[in-house]
Amino acid sequence: MTDQPIPNDSExxxxxxxCDALYRARMPAEGGRAVCQRCHRVLIAxxxxxxxxxxxxxxxxxxxxxxxxxxxxxxxxAAGLGNRASLLDVATSFRSGTLVFVSVATVATIVxxxxxxTLLLLYVLGPLTVGKAPLPQARRAFxxxxxxxxxxxxxxxxxxxxxxxxxxxxxxxxxxxPAFWMFALLVVIVIINDAYMCTWSVWNALDEKDN
Amino acid sequence: xxxxxxxxxxxxxxxxxxxxxxxxxxxxxxxxSNDASTIVGGAVEIARHGDFVVAAIVLVASVVIPVGKFxxxxxxxxxxxxxxxxxxxxxxxxxxVTDFIGRWSMIDVFxxxxxxxxxxxxxxxxxxxxxxxxxxxxxVIFTMLSxxxxxxxxxxxxxxxxxxxxxxxxx
Numbered sequence: 001m002t003d004q005p006i007p008n009d010s011e012x013x014x015x016x017x018x019c020d021a022l023y024r025a026r027m028p029a030e031g032g033r034a035v036c037q038r039c040h041r042v043l044i045a046x047x048x049x050x051x052x053x054x055x056x057x058x059x060x061x062x063x064x065x066x067x068x069x070x071x072x073x074x075x076x077x078a079a080g081l082g083n084r085a086s087l088l089d090v091a092t093s094f095r096s097g098t099l100v101f102v103s104v105a106t107v108a109t110i111v112x113x114x115x116x117x118t119l120l121l122l123y124v125l126g127p128l129t130v131g132k133a134p135l136p137q138a139r140r141a142f143x144x145x146x147x148x149x150x151x152x153x154x155x156x157x158x159x160x161x162x163x164x165x166x167x168x169x170x171x172x173x174x175x176x177x178p179a180f181w182m183f184a185l186l187v188v189i190v191i192i193n194d195a196y197m198c199t200w201s202v203w204n205a206l207d208e209k210d211n
Numbered sequence: 212x213x214x215x216x217x218x219x220x221x222x223x224x225x226x227x228x229x230x231x232x233x234x235x236x237x238x239x240x241x242x243x244s245n246d247a248s249t250i251v252g253g254a255v256e257i258a259r260h261g262d263f264v265v266a267a268i269v270l271v272a273s274v275v276i277p278v279g280k281f282x283x284x285x286x287x288x289x290x291x292x293x294x295x296x297x298x299x300x301x302x303x304x305x306x307x308v309t310d311f312i313g314r315w316s317m318i319d320v321f322x323x324x325x326x327x328x329x330x331x332x333x334x335x336x337x338x339x340x341x342x343x344x345x346x347x348x349x350x351v352i353f354t355m356l357s358x359x360x361x362x363x364x365x366x367x368x369x370x371x372x373x374x375x376x377x378x379x380x381x382x
Contacts, residue, residue: 091324
């Protein structure tokens with residue numbers, strides 16, 4: 001916020017994405033973090049072998065989401081009757097009239113968005129990991145995956161499962177299907193994956209490969 | 212300009228939140244009874260069974276968080292329109308909390324989805340979603356969009372302008 005022209009030297013500047021404070025970007029030591037002085041947002045957090053680890057985690061997310069969507073998720077028994085539901089059944093359970101919209105939103109937030117996000121990350125980071133030039137539109141793909149982040153709600157759905165289990169407990173007997181455990185693992189991996197990714201490092205890598 | 216979008220989504224969110232609380236969220240049909248419960252009614256029922264922790268989770272996710280979010284966004288938007296200078300740090304903190312916590316309101320929608328897909332045992336017990344499931348989901352989505360339209364940099368802008376003025380530089 002000054003009207004002095006920014007000197008055009010070789011140093012890179014970084015503006016804090018949440019409060020706009022301007023800094024000279026200097027790479028912190030491995031495992032260290034650069035934090036905005038004004039609003040305490042983490043600006044840069046490089047880690048060793050980050051992109052390789054993210055690619056590995058991303059691959060497992062893809063496999064787990066696909067598997068968890070089709071295998072039985074929860075089973076219920078009461079008075080000799082039984083029913084089982086997969087994640088896709090859960091997501092498409094609102095069938096009547098206007099409630100279809102809720103179905104669409106549920107499918108999107110617990111299956112489609114997490115899957116699409118990981119595929120986009122794979123597209124962006126895959127070539128960088130093996131030291132090749134980024135694929136066309138890699139920047140746009142990365143930006144889109146960042147914008148999708150708040151709409152991927154796997155961990156919220158996990159807590160929703162816990163609440164639902166308590167609600168049914170006295171109505172019927174419940175059993176967990178294989179997809180339930182895959183989903184539990186998936187939630188943990190998604191959280192680790194997000195914690196490991198340093199946005200600035202990815203943009204920086206994309207810039208370097210371009211020049 | 213960006214505040215107009217914040218207010219538009221905010222109003223849509225508040226409007227959708229009203230029917231979300233008055234209409235039933237969950238319709239449970241068993242051999243003996245036919246019961247339609249609203250969001251708050253469902254939480255009260257869980258508490259009556261003795262599961263106070265789960266009842267508290269439901270109440271926090273579907274009442275405390277949405278209402279708190281409406282108040283927080285309105286407060287932040289008004290503070291910027293009035294050009295308040297103080298407490299930028301606290302207001303920024305409030306924005307971060309609001310932005311982070313809003314998605315968790317979706318819990319109740321997911322609970323309804325799980326229950327109504329799973330509990331389909333013909334006459335013994337079946338659970339159907341009520342109209343509030345739609346309006347509640349819409350309300351959560353609208354308020355998330357409202358919080359995302361809010362540009363936290365505006366919180367610091369008035370402080371920067373003030374500093375520039377005091378130092379005799381053009382703002």
